Amino acid sequence: MTLTARLDSRWGRAYFGAQAAAGALWWAAVALSPGIRMLTLGDLPAGLVAAVDIPLFVIASALAALGVRFAAEVTASWTVLITAAMALYSTVTTSAGWGSLLMIAASVCSVGAVLLVRLNRIPSEWLLIGPFRAREATSARPRTQLLRTAGQIVVFWGVCLVVVPAGIALVELRWGLRMPFPPAVTITGVVLLAAASALGIWSAVTMAGRGDGTPLPVATARLLVVGGPYRFVRNPMAVAGIAQGMAVGLICGSWLVVIYALCGSLVWNDLIRPWEERDLVARFGAPYEAYRDRVSCWIPRRPRRRSSGSVSDPLVY
Incomplete structure (x- = not known):
């Protein structure tokens, strides 16, 4: 069972309680430490910001934790607004980068928490609409199908492994968050990128050549593929993509790009994978369930042997 499957409104309220406490502690630290103030607020007038932020962030979060629903929406909306303002301020002035980074994390968590409070779940299906x-x-x-897959790879890798990491690395540098990596880390990144890219291409070619479709959900394969790298791990494309993202972060010396890749793994595992597996069960039934029970989701390894009388592997090897 994934993490999001276990979340409900109680977790949303608990988060707002933790956010209220963290916000109060942060404002106390700002008042007591000039260093923390400069790292998180720069030259912004702390008193003026506190006069607005304490009621709308700290107190509203506490009220949301107590079950006041409109307070959850107020604090989430304020958090997103102040995050945008802080990001603009840090980009223009090159200061308060740590404050902007913390607010980005608070915004993501606040939006998730307000969804839990309102809907009692995270509506992952919202990620699979429109295009x-x-x-x-x-x-x-x-x-x-191979040509279609090649086009997907060019677009997907170009955006996720070049455009987005480049933007993150530039922001990291502009906000003063850069932490240089030793040369050995860069070499490790190159080796990891080569290995992960080879796995990704092998997986894509296998899916397109044997599955009568492409690896992406927007044109998913018509046949169940359990051969090639899919013999050893159920989601080799996801494993490859996450490893590629981490490798790019290591190569360009950006710890935030590494975090971006790890966050992508959480989104895929907790929000996309459950839907994908329900779809595979609906389309392929018992053969997919037998495959799922024998082959690991994340860690490549030799598949477990079928028990006597189990359903045989389906369709495509």
């Missing part, structure tokens, strides 16, 4: 809506690929020759 990202999952649908089965149209049947085509393997060569056509």
Whole structure:
């Protein structure tokens, strides 16, 4: 069971309680330590900011923790607003970068918490709408599916492994958050990127060539593929993508890009994977369930042997 499957409104209220306490402690630290004030507020007038932030962030979070629903919406809205303002301030002035980073984390968590309070769950299906809506690929020759997959790889890798990391690295530098890595880390990143990219290409070619579709949910394979790298791990494309993201972070010396890749793994594992597995069960039934029970989700390893009388592997090897 994934983490999000166990979350409900109680966790949302608990988060707001923790946020209220953390906010109060932070304001106390700002008042007592000039260093913390400069790292998180820069030259902003602390008294003026506190006059607005304490009621809308600290007190509203405490009220949300006590079950006042509108307070959850107030504090989440304020957190997102102040995050945008802090990010702009840090980008222009190159100061208070740590404050902006903390507010980004608070915004993400506050939005998640208010969804839990209001809906009693995280609506992961919202990630799979519009152009990202999952649908089965149209049947085509393997060569056509390979060309479609190649196009997906160019776009997906270009955005997720070049454009987004470059933006994060530039922000990290501009906000004064850069922490240089030793040369050995860069070399490790190059080796990891090469290995992960090879795994990603192998997985994509296997899916397109044998599954009559592509690896992405927007044109998902029509046949269940359990051969190639899928013999050793159920989601080799996800494993490869996360490893690639971490490798890019190591190569460009950006710890925030590494965090970005790890956060991507959490989003995929807790929000995308449950939907994907329900879809596979609905389309392939017992053969997929037998495969799921024998092959690891994350850690590549030799698959467990089928028990006597179990359903045989389906369709494509």
